[in-house]
Amino acid sequence: xxxxxxxxxxxxxxxxxxxxxxxxxxxxxxxxxxxxxxxxxxxxxxxxxxxxxxxxxxxxxxxxxxxxxxxxxxxxxxxxxxxxxxxxxxxxxxxxxxxxxxxxxxxxxxxxxxxxxxxxxxxxxxxxxxxx
Amino acid sequence: xxxxxxxxxxxxxxxxxxxxxxxxxxxxxxxxxxxxxxxxxxxxxxxxxxxxxxxxxxxxxxxxxxxxxxxxxxxxxxxxxxxxxxxxxxxxxxxxxxxxxxxxxxxxxxxxxxxxxxxxxxxxxxxxxxxxxxxxxxxxxxxxxxxxxxxxxxxxxxxxxxxxxxxxxxxxxxxxxxxxxxxxxxxxxxxxxxxxxxxxxxxxxxxxxxxxxxxxxxxxxxxxxxxxxxxxxxxxxxxxxxxxxxxxxxxxxxxxxxxxxxxxxxxxxxxxxxxxxxxxxxxxxxxxxxxxxxxxxxxxxxxxxxxxxxxxxxxxxxxxxxxxxxxxxxxxxxxxxxxxxxxxxxxxxxxxxxxxxxxxxxxxxxxxxxxxxxxxxxxxxxxxxxxxxxxxxxxxxxxxxxxxxxxxxxxxxxxxxxxxxxxxxxxxxxxxxxxxxxxxxxxxxxxxxxxxxxxxxxxxxxxxxxxxxxxxxxxxxxxxxxxxxxxxxxxxxxxxxxxxxxxxxxxxxxxxxxxxxxxxxxxxxxxxxxxxxxxxxxxxxxxxxxxxxxxxxxxxxxxxxxxxxxxxxxxxxxxxxxxxxxxxxxxxxxxxxxxxxxxxxxxxxxxxxxxxxxxxxxxxxxxxxxxxxxxxxxxxxxxxxxxxxxxxxxxxxxxxxxxxxxxxxxxxxxxxxxxxxxxxxx
Numbered sequence: 001x002x003x004x005x006x007x008x009x010x011x012x013x014x015x016x017x018x019x020x021x022x023x024x025x026x027x028x029x030x031x032x033x034x035x036x037x038x039x040x041x042x043x044x045x046x047x048x049x050x051x052x053x054x055x056x057x058x059x060x061x062x063x064x065x066x067x068x069x070x071x072x073x074x075x076x077x078x079x080x081x082x083x084x085x086x087x088x089x090x091x092x093x094x095x096x097x098x099x100x101x102x103x104x105x106x107x108x109x110x111x112x113x114x115x116x117x118x119x120x121x122x123x124x125x126x127x128x129x130x131x132x
Numbered sequence: 133x134x135x136x137x138x139x140x141x142x143x144x145x146x147x148x149x150x151x152x153x154x155x156x157x158x159x160x161x162x163x164x165x166x167x168x169x170x171x172x173x174x175x176x177x178x179x180x181x182x183x184x185x186x187x188x189x190x191x192x193x194x195x196x197x198x199x200x201x202x203x204x205x206x207x208x209x210x211x212x213x214x215x216x217x218x219x220x221x222x223x224x225x226x227x228x229x230x231x232x233x234x235x236x237x238x239x240x241x242x243x244x245x246x247x248x249x250x251x252x253x254x255x256x257x258x259x260x261x262x263x264x265x266x267x268x269x270x271x272x273x274x275x276x277x278x279x280x281x282x283x284x285x286x287x288x289x290x291x292x293x294x295x296x297x298x299x300x301x302x303x304x305x306x307x308x309x310x311x312x313x314x315x316x317x318x319x320x321x322x323x324x325x326x327x328x329x330x331x332x333x334x335x336x337x338x339x340x341x342x343x344x345x346x347x348x349x350x351x352x353x354x355x356x357x358x359x360x361x362x363x364x365x366x367x368x369x370x371x372x373x374x375x376x377x378x379x380x381x382x383x384x385x386x387x388x389x390x391x392x393x394x395x396x397x398x399x400x401x402x403x404x405x406x407x408x409x410x411x412x413x414x415x416x417x418x419x420x421x422x423x424x425x426x427x428x429x430x431x432x433x434x435x436x437x438x439x440x441x442x443x444x445x446x447x448x449x450x451x452x453x454x455x456x457x458x459x460x461x462x463x464x465x466x467x468x469x470x471x472x473x474x475x476x477x478x479x480x481x482x483x484x485x486x487x488x489x490x491x492x493x494x495x496x497x498x499x500x501x502x503x504x505x506x507x508x509x510x511x512x513x514x515x516x517x518x519x520x521x522x523x524x525x526x527x528x529x530x531x532x533x534x535x536x537x538x539x540x541x542x543x544x545x546x547x548x549x550x551x552x553x554x555x556x557x558x559x560x561x562x563x564x565x566x567x568x569x570x571x572x573x574x575x576x577x578x579x580x581x582x583x584x585x586x587x588x589x590x591x592x593x594x595x596x597x598x599x600x601x602x603x604x605x606x607x608x609x610x611x612x613x614x615x616x617x618x619x620x621x622x623x624x625x626x627x628x629x630x631x632x633x634x635x636x637x638x639x640x641x642x643x644x645x646x647x648x649x650x651x652x653x654x655x656x657x658x659x660x661x662x663x664x665x666x667x668x669x670x671x672x673x674x675x676x677x678x679x680x681x682x683x684x685x686x687x688x689x690x691x692x693x694x695x696x697x698x699x700x701x702x703x704x705x706x707x708x709x710x711x712x713x714x715x716x717x718x719x720x721x722x723x724x725x726x727x728x729x730x731x732x733x734x735x736x737x738x739x740x741x742x743x744x745x746x747x748x749x750x751x752x753x754x755x756x757x758x759x760x761x762x763x764x765x766x767x768x769x770x771x772x773x774x775x776x777x778x779x780x781x782x783x784x785x786x787x788x789x790x791x792x793x794x795x796x797x798x799x800x801x802x803x804x805x806x807x808x809x810x811x812x813x814x
């Protein structure tokens with residue numbers, strides 16, 4: 001039986017590892033990228049206030065610059081970040097719907113024809129010793 | 133009709149509507165599953181409205197406005213943290229948690245680690261966080277009813293607590309989905325509509341801030357003479373009257389006063405000289421009826437000097453100073469010295485003024501134009517690192533710790549996370565989160581405007597530490613009394629919607645945890661659905677009663693501050709569990725449990741100790757750095773929990789569940805692949 005004709009419920013645990021690795025790696029990469037931008041802004045502002053009080057307290061439209069940034073502009077910026085995340089994350093999931101090609105991509109080569117039961121359960125051995 | 137009854141009418145309207153919607157929805161709630169999570173048929177928009185409605189608590193509605201009025205810029209971190217914390221939830225937790233098919237965090241804990249024992253540990257924090265979060269809701273209820281009706285603080289709490297508890301016990305959460313969504317829109321209306329009218333009268337957001345920029349050394353003053361009621365020693369820490377360092381202040385005690393303590397407003401640092409005797413004096417009335425037990429008994433019109441406690445040591449009961457009715461007190465600012473040398477900060481000498489605390493409830497008469505006590509000067513109000521984050525002398529540390537608590541805590545609130553189960557799938561959960569950010573972000577633009585207007589229009593609220601009532605008091609200052617009462621009624625109704633919705637959500641998640649996790653899984657695994665429903669109702673009534681009791685103890689704490697404590701505990705317990713549980717295969721139940729207990733319990737301990745010190749229940753002489761780390765523990769609590777989880781998991785790696793990769797697929801793969809399963813089968 002060829003892998004590509006398998007039902008999703010028949011995947012071996014080896015396949016679970018590959019599929020999980022593939023999906024998680026891409027989603028985590030996206031989450032971390034967006035989080036990095038967010039944390040840079042969020043944690044950078046107090047430091048900016050601390051190091052450059054003159055610039056932070058410059059009057060702008062009756063606000064101070066830092067008040068305008070934190071109290072007004074910060075919200076729409078996070079909306080844009082969220083919208084970008086949701087859109088990109090959806091695209092990753094659509095890719096994942098084609099799980100057969102995901103499995104192939106993760107393995108780095110076309111999948112060998114193989115019976116489901118042939119794969120031995122000693123598959124997590126790299127990460128940890130598994131109790132049966 | 134008596135105009136003062138208008139706010140009450142609005143409050144009754146919102147309560148009746150809320151209960152009416154609850155009863156209507158109960159008829160549509162049939163199975164236990166509907167009762168607990170409102171089915172899974174809620175659309176993204178309505179679910180986002182309901183999450184927002186549940187999330188926008190009294191802390192958001194009243195607390196932020198009050199805290200911003202009190203502390204200025206520093207308090208802006210609260211709305212920003214409350215709103216943008218959802219980004220972390222979106223990036224790391226929303227999708228996986230929904231996909232896993234667990235409806236509560238204890239479900240997740242059990243399913244992720246195949247460990248019923250871990251469920252028992254995980255459920256504890258639902259209760260800790262829940263109780264911490266209900267305390268400020270209760271305070272808001274008491275303050276609102278006192279402000280609009282003049283009811284004693286505890287009466288408002290009892291009335292509101294009973295109404296909401298019965299609504300939850302009878303309606304369950306299906307009712308609350310509709311009600312919460314309705315309440316979001318009610319709250320948005322209540323916070324926005326009145327403020328636009330007020331801005332048209334008193335000037336815009338930037339106008340009320342600009343006044344502070346124009347006069348950096350200024351302090352708010354009273355536009356007319358005013359008698360302000362102070363709480364006695366039981367009201368600590370909100371019983372103090374700290375005179376402004378901007379000038380000499382004179383106040384009169386129409387009914388006399390007993391001073392518990394006279395000390396410097398700015399807590400002296402190590403080595404600084406005590407307050408000079410010239411700083412505070414009293415002017416006796418012409419014919420004193422009572423003698424004054426201090427040095428010179430005094431004759432009419434003679435200034436006497438008060439004994440001053442050099443530091444934080446209160447005067448003992450035997451030295452309480454009794455001032456007769458009509459006595460005037462004069463407080464003079466002075467420059468802080470250290471061994472005779474002026475203490476400088478940023479090139480300027482540091483000034484402070486005396487602070488007095490009363491033993492009993494005391495009215496104090498302030499003359500027209502008086503500098504408002506307890507109000508920070510314009511500059512420290514509008515600039516970062518003012519009275520909130522700067523209070524222990526480590527403003528940057530305090531700021532970062534607060535940010536971590538709010539951002540990570542949002543991602544670990546049990547009553548919010550349970551709502552993600554009402555999304556049909558993981559993708560909808562992410563869309564819902566995006567909508568929630570837009571809905572609550574829009575809301576959070578407004579409470580700071582109330583705070584800024586409040587500073588300009590009703591500065592008397594500083595004097596006796598009642599800034600938490602600014603959203604209700606501010607409209608009452610309008611010269612058109614009828615309009616003022618109507619607007620005040622709208623905000624009072626909004627405040628009610630706020631604490632009703634959040635309290636309901638908390639009560640459901642606490643009672644749900646008890647009925648579903650403790651009773652249904654641990655005590656009586658074979659119980660019928662009917663029995664679990666009864667357990668839920670009994671638990672709701674019991675938790676409602678405990679919350680009312682706790683609410684009575686916290687009148688003197690800032691609403692927003694108490695909520696940040698609930699967030700700090702969530703951030704150090706559930707957030708690390710959910711983050712690592714969703715993304716790190718190597719996490720074991722031992723690691724997760726120890727990390728959660730270490731971070732959560734130590735944070736809880738630090739916060740409770742901090743509260744007891746503020747309340748003057750315990751006296752501990754701790755360094756300002758320690759006090760800062762205890763009041764805002766997230767900066768060490770979150771990393772501690774994460775590190776403990778990592779280390780213990782590494783040590784117990786043999787306990788990683790055997791099907792961990794399948795679990796990870798359930799968490800992250802789209803539902804269409806058919807790998808997900810719902811933990812609670814219908």
